[in-house]
Structures are given as structure tokens and as C-alpha cells.
Amino acid sequence: YSITYDNGKEFSGHEQVNKSINCKSYFAKPYHSWERGQNENANGLLRQYFPKTMSLVNVTCNEVKIAVNKLNSRPRKCLGFKTPYQVFFERTGIDARQLGVVRL
Secondary structure, three states, rough: OEEOOOHHHHHOOOOHHHHHHEEEEEEEOOHHHHHHHHHHHHHHHHHHHHHOOOOOOOHHHHHHHHHHHHOOOOEHEEEEEEHHHHHHHHOOOOOOHHHOOOOO
């Protein structure tokens, strides 16, 4: 497995992440969004709930959590028609729906 990171300082801990989940990492070149295909796909899926024309100023945390929950509950062809929640649980034994990030 591998992860392609953007070039922001928020990814400074990438080596620890890679070690903990046993994967390699790569960094996308600046302004090469096609090198982060999954990221761009996720942005497109989020746009179903938060269109580009929509101001995000008044979006609540609960609205974001609902959108994240819906997206992670959606079966994906690339995951063998399993949901991201199912695959995460299979690989880690952690039910991500119980984490504070997605609790509704």
C-alpha cells in the first residue's frame, strides 16, 4: 500500500504514519492534482453535499459529520463493493463509526 501526500506542513508526521500502518509514501508535485487521484475523487464526492458555489462559513460540524458518514457508508467499486467503514474495520479491527470524528 502507499499514500500520496500533498506538500503541506500538516503532513510532517508522515514517517510515523507510514511506519504504523506499514506503507510507503510519496509526495505530489505542486499543482499536480492528478497525482492525488483519490483526494480529487473525495473532493468531488463532498461537492454533492457542499457545492463550490456554497459558502462554507455557516456549515456546522454536524453537517460535515453527516456528509462524512454518508460517504463512508457508500459501497465503492474499488473496495470490492464494500464500504470504507467495512474495509477500515477489516484491516484495523477498529469501528471508525465509534470514533469521535464521525460520531453523530
